[in-house]
Amino acid sequence: MVKNYRKNTIAELKNTIIDLKGKLAAVTQELAGYKSVRNQLYVSELEQENDYLRGKLEKYNAVIEKNDLRRYFRKPAERDRGR
Numbered sequence: 001m002v003k004n005y006r007k008n009t010i011a012e013l014k015n016t017i018i019d020l021k022g023k024l025a026a027v028t029q030e031l032a033g034y035k036s037v038r039n040q041l042y043v044s045e046l047e048q049e050n051d052y053l054r055g056k057l058e059k060y061n062a063v064i065e066k067n068d069l070r071r072y073f074r075k076p077a078e079r080d081r082g083r
Contacts, residue, residue: 064070
């Protein structure tokens, strides 16, 4: 009786493992396709945002230099040395 129970349990475990391996392979394949498309869209979006922010930073730096405001944007330790 114990041997029969073990055989059934082992057979069930094997079937479960095979089933889980199949599900894992399917999910992995689906995830790979999802990541590739999503990453392409996300990278493009980040590049656009990066260009926009760099342009904004250049404008801010130009205004700071034009109006001689650099002293207000120094670190506190640098401010003390400049006085």
